[in-house]
Each structure stands twice: as C-alpha cells, then as structure tokens.
Amino acid sequence: xxxxxxxxxxxxxxxxxxRHYDGIGLLHPAVVDPHTGYRYYRAxxxxxxxxxxxxxxxxxxxxxxxxxxxxxxxxNELRGMLRLRRAQLAAxxxxxxxxxxxxAARLRMLETEGRMTTEDVVLKEIPAVRIAExxxxxxSYETPDIGPVIQPLYPELFRRxxxxxxxxxxxxxxxxxxxxxxxxxxxxxxxxxGVDPGPDQxxxxxxxxxxxxxxxxVHHGAMDEVEASMQVLAxxxxxxxxxxxxxxxxxxxxxxQDEPEKGVTELQIPVSRR
Numbered sequence: 357x358x359x360x361x362x363x364x365x366x367x368x369x370x371x372x373x374x375r376h377y378d379g380i381g382l383l384h385p386a387v388v389d390p391h392t393g394y395r396y397y398r399a400x401x402x403x404x405x406x407x408x409x410x411x412x413x414x415x416x417x418x419x420x421x422x423x424x425x426x427x428x429x430x431x432n433e434l435r436g437m438l439r440l441r442r443a444q445l446a447a448x449x450x451x452x453x454x455x456x457x458x459x460a461a462r463l464r465m466l467e468t469e470g471r472m473t474t475e476d477v478v479l480k481e482i483p484a485v486r487i488a489e490x491x492x493x494x495x496s497y498e499t500p501d502i503g504p505v506i507q508p509l510y511p512e513l514f515r516r517x518x519x520x521x522x523x524x525x526x527x528x529x530x531x532x533x534x535x536x537x538x539x540x541x542x543x544x545x546x547x548x549x550g551v552d553p554g555p556d557q558x559x560x561x562x563x564x565x566x567x568x569x570x571x572x573x574v575h576h577g578a579m580d581e582v583e584a585s586m587q588v589l590a591x592x593x594x595x596x597x598x599x600x601x602x603x604x605x606x607x608x609x610x611x612x613q614d615e616p617e618k619g620v621t622e623l624q625i626p627v628s629r630r
Contacts, residue, residue: 363397367405415441477592482567487546488559496539509545516558525550528608570624578616602626
C-alpha cells in the first residue's frame with residue numbers, strides 16, 4: 357500500500373485533492389490507521405483516480421463524476437452529458453476565437469492610427485436611394501453585437517432578391533437606428549434596387565432620403581477594423597465646426613463576404629453647421 361503522499365505522486369494529483377475526494381465519498385482510502393488517522397491506498401485504486409481526473413477534465417462536476425463511477429448514470433445519460441459538454445466547449449472555443457480576432461483587429465487599428473488623416477474626409481451631398489432590405493435587432497452598437505447580426509443578413513437578402521428576380525442597381529447599404537429606449541439597435545441590411553414595393557417579396561423596399569450634407573470617408577478592409585476610420589471622421593467633424601445628425605450609413609463599394617479584408621466601404625455621416 358501507499359501513503360497518501362506517495363499515492364498523490366503516482367496519480368499526479370495533490371494530497372489536498374485526495375482528502376477532498378475522500379470527504380465527498382468519491383475515492384476513499386483502502387485503509388485508515390485507527391490510531392494515527394493516516395490514509396493508505398492500493399495500486400488498484402489508481403484506475404478509479406484516473407477516471408475521476410479524466411471525467412473532471414471533460415467538464416463534469418464531481419457529483420456527476422461520482423454518479424458515473426458508481427453506475428448511477430447509464431450509457432445514454434453519459435452520452436448526453438458528454439454531448440452537452442462538447443457543445444459548451446465548442447461555443448467557448450468559438451467565443452474565444454472571435455475575441456482573439458477582435459483583439460487582433462484592435463491591435464491593427466492602433467498600429468494604423470495616424471496613417472489616415474482628416475484630409476481623407478470628403479464633404480458631399482448624398483442623393484435619395486431606393487433599397488431592398490431585411491432587418492434584425494442587435495444588443496448594442498458594439499462590433500461584437502453588430503457583426504454576428506449583420507453578417508448573415510446579406511446572404512439572406514441576396515437569396516431573396518434572386519428568388520424574386522430583382523437585380524441590383526447600385527451598392528449594398530447598411531444603416532442602424534436605436535430600438536426603443538435601451539441599447540438595442542435595429543440593423544438594416546439593404547441593397548440598391550429599382551423596383552416598387554410589393555406584397556410577399558420577402559424583403560422591404562425603402563426609400564432612403566437625400567442627405568444635403570454628409571461627411572464621408574472610404575474605409576479599406578474588414579468592418580471589424582472600422583473604428584479607426586470612424587475616429588478620423590469624428591475628429592474632422594469636431595475640428596471643422598460641424599454637428600453629426602441622423603444615422604450613419606455604410607455603403608459597400610466592394611462587398612466581400614468571403615474575404616472581408618478586401619472590402620471597400622464608404623462611411624457617411626449626415627452633418628449640419630453648429
């Protein structure tokens with residue numbers, strides 16, 4: 357037999373953890389000296405310890421581990437537990453991957469600060485335009501909330517336009533407006549068309565009004581990195597005595613669904629004199 361310290365080394369766990377497993381009935385020592393209270397384990401118990409560690413690493417709680425090892429959970433229930441854990445881990449990996457991408461985008465934005473200047477801002481009139489659009493609601497204006505909402509909207513819009521045999525007459529245009537009084541945002545994914553509104557089209561036909569004066573800038577690259585261009589645009593508006601009004605538009609001069617880093621987008625913000 358092995359002392360608790362020796363068994364901990366063999367099983368690659370801590371003595372504290374073995375005491376905890378004993379306390380909750382997950383792995384009792386083979387023998388406890390009645391006089392000293394010392395715990396002793398047999399080599400055969402390493403198998404149960406290894407299963408405990410393996411199941412715990414899968415994300416099961418210690419109570420679930422105990423139920424599995426004591427045959428209180430049948431094979432179907434165990435498969436269900438593991439499938440649920442697999443789904444949870446996949447969601448976590450996807451969230452972490454998206455977070456890494458946002459961090460990388462922020463780093464690139466910081467590295468490019470100063471390369472684009474307010475000289476790139478153009479003040480111009482925006483004519484009225486008719487768009488076909490589909491909409492959805494995002495939790496906020498933040499990129500992590502907007503991105504997952506708007507990205508599937510355009511493939512769906514283009515599919516519906518194709519089914520309706522409606523061709524594009526100009527670029528895709530996105531714009532956003534508050535939903536109610538909270539932080540939620542209505543995301544409008546539109547494309548320039550020349551058709552009249554009709555029933556059962558699968559999309560809305562909307563006339564965006566003309567904008568007498570808009571401050572604009574052309575953003576090159578993925579929209580995850582648009583903040584740098586927005587900063588330049590905001591600085592120009594402030595420095596030149598203008599006031600932002602209405603809702604900003606994103607006009608996709610080159611829409612690249614599969615290669616967003618190749619995208620070219622004009623940002624348009626309606627402005628008026630202070």
